[in-house]
Amino acid sequence: xxxxxxxxxxxxxxxxxxxxxxxxxxxxxxxxxxxxxxxxxxxxxxxxxxxxxxxxxxxxxxxxxxxxxxxxxxxxxxxxxxxxxxxxxxxxxxxxxxxxxxxxxx
Numbered sequence: 503x504x505x506x507x508x509x510x511x512x513x514x515x516x517x518x519x520x521x522x523x524x525x526x527x528x529x530x531x532x533x534x535x536x537x538x539x540x541x542x543x544x545x546x547x548x549x550x551x552x553x554x555x556x557x558x559x560x561x562x563x564x565x566x567x568x569x570x571x572x573x574x575x576x577x578x579x580x581x582x583x584x585x586x587x588x589x590x591x592x593x594x595x596x597x598x599x600x601x602x603x604x605x606x607x608x
Contacts, residue, residue: 504551505592512595516543538576545574546584550593558585561607565597571608583608 508516516539522528523535550572558569562585570588575581583604585597 506547506550506595507592508595509597512598515598542574542576542582546572546595550584550586551591555588559607562597566594569596 520532520535520539523538524532529535529538553572555570555572558571562569562571565585566587568587569585571583571585573581573583581601583599583601584595585599587594587596
């Protein structure tokens with residue numbers, strides 16, 4: 503069994519993401535934006551141990567040492583990236599971004 507932990511910054515980002523998605527009209531209702539973020543978190547928590555991980559490029563070292571990342575595609579336009587450390591069977595998510603913001607660094 504894998505344990506997945508989110509840093510305080512990652513939790514704040516996910517909380518802000520609900521607001522961003524709603525305020526910028528990606529979703530018509532705040533509850534829809536919340537469900538989108540919850541589904542994204544669930545996908546990562548349930549599959550992080552089986553998804554192929556890649557070593558994070560040096561650019562991302564500002565978020566932690568020895569980071570890996572995985573990508574989760576939510577639709578044809580957006581892919582989310584989760585950057586994390588691994589210790590035994592525990593995954594510590596330090597940073598979250600999407601292709602619209604960080605693709606040029608991968």
